[in-house]
Amino acid sequence: MDRKEFLKKGAIVGALTTLGASCTKIDNSIAAPSIISQRHYKWKMVTTWAPNFPVVGEGCNRLAQWIKEMSDGRLDIRVYGGGELVPPLEGFEAVSSGAVEMSHGASYYWAGIQPAFQFFTSIPFGMNAQQMNAWLDFGGGKELWAQLYEKYNIRPFMAGNTGVQMGGWFNRKIESMADFKGLKMRMPGLGGKVLQKAGGTAVLSPGSELYTNLERGVIDATEWIGPYHDYLKGFHQIAKYYYYPGWHEPGSVLEVIINKRSYESLPKDLQAIIEAACYRSNQTMLSEFEAKNNQYLKKIRAETDVEILPFPSDVLRQLKLYAEEIYEDMASQDEWSNKVYHSFKSFKKDITEWSYIAEGKFYSDIQ
Numbered sequence: 001m002d003r004k005e006f007l008k009k010g011a012i013v014g015a016l017t018t019l020g021a022s023c024t025k026i027d028n029s030i031a032a033p034s035i036i037s038q039r040h041y042k043w044k045m046v047t048t049w050a051p052n053f054p055v056v057g058e059g060c061n062r063l064a065q066w067i068k069e070m071s072d073g074r075l076d077i078r079v080y081g082g083g084e085l086v087p088p089l090e091g092f093e094a095v096s097s098g099a100v101e102m103s104h105g106a107s108y109y110w111a112g113i114q115p116a117f118q119f120f121t122s123i124p125f126g127m128n129a130q131q132m133n134a135w136l137d138f139g140g141g142k143e144l145w146a147q148l149y150e151k152y153n154i155r156p157f158m159a160g161n162t163g164v165q166m167g168g169w170f171n172r173k174i175e176s177m178a179d180f181k182g183l184k185m186r187m188p189g190l191g192g193k194v195l196q197k198a199g200g201t202a203v204l205s206p207g208s209e210l211y212t213n214l215e216r217g218v219i220d221a222t223e224w225i226g227p228y229h230d231y232l233k234g235f236h237q238i239a240k241y242y243y244y245p246g247w248h249e250p251g252s253v254l255e256v257i258i259n260k261r262s263y264e265s266l267p268k269d270l271q272a273i274i275e276a277a278c279y280r281s282n283q284t285m286l287s288e289f290e291a292k293n294n295q296y297l298k299k300i301r302a303e304t305d306v307e308i309l310p311f312p313s314d315v316l317r318q319l320k321l322y323a324e325e326i327y328e329d330m331a332s333q334d335e336w337s338n339k340v341y342h343s344f345k346s347f348k349k350d351i352t353e354w355s356y357i358a359e360g361k362f363y364s365d366i367q
């Protein structure tokens with residue numbers, strides 16, 4: 001706000017206050033916030049996604065639009081696709097340093113800074129979207145997340161979820177653990193570590209190269225997201241088997257991160273608007289994933305010869321044991337991983353019992 005504008009607003013408030021002095025205290029309290037509420041903010045939000053990437057990139061555009069509408073234009077956020085302003089995997093540093101106010105991505109992308117971050121997105125054999133929301137909101141997860149990010153001058157918010165992913169595209173069947181031996185599979189993060197324990201090779205191909213790498217045999221298999229995004233990539237044209245479930249990502253939480261100083265410089269109502277918009281995003285992205293994955297699973301079944309197969313139960317059980325060894329190892333090496341993992345683990349144990357009683361029977365017997 002320039003000086004002239006400020007003085008003009010000051011004069012209006014002054015007049016209201018004078019008027020209020022002869023009336024009631026309530027008039028003063030109405031007049032005071034109007035000084036703050038007129039200030040306009042222009043922010044930048046970088047993202048780890050390609051511009052307008054289905055569901056999540058589009059969801060970021062919607063998030064910015066909602067914030068603008070709810071604040072009547074007072075908080076105007078420009079969205080940048082990954083690489084447009086900063087490289088896709090540098091959003092955390094950009095927000096931490098204050099180079100930009102805000103970023104949308106997922107905490108596991110920053111695992112190199114602190115391994116414990118991964119628990120706030122998704123871990124192999126972890127929790128689904130509903131359970132992650134419950135842990136973060138009411139199980140102590142959000143507080144741990146905030147404490148951990150505060151060290152980097154960042155405020156985190158849940159702002160999307162992919163829902164459970166698919167296990168990936170293969171050209172040979174997985175019938176026992178032996179089939180992982182020598183398997184070159186695109187599998188980032190902790191899932192890749194599990195795959196390595198199983199005798200496979202985790203390859204880190206960027207999303208843009210996955211189709212060509214699978215087609216040319218540079219990799220034998222790949223995971224990506226779920227039926228909607230996988231169909232758009234065209235993997236059904238070059239792979240025979242589509243496996244489920246996505247044991248490596250049972251419900252990936254997407255985040256908005258905001259520079260702490262930028263966030264604290266906002267009036268309380270704009271802070272509340274951001275929080276409400278992030279919650280809205282958290283729900284609508286998940287809903288869109290669920291609705292589209294369902295439609296595109298049907299398309300894959302109807303239009304292709306791909307076999308859609310479950311991983312054998314004993315394979316899943318063994319992969320889970322490998323995953324738990326990795327978490328115990330992480331917890332023994334790092335204080336924060338220990339703290340977050342134990343909160344995650346005990347919440348998961350309890351809520352799994354409840355989910356099984358509340359929902360398990362519907363899925364297993366009443367279809």
Ligand code: CA
Binds near residue numbers: 165223224225249
């Ligand atoms: Ca994935």
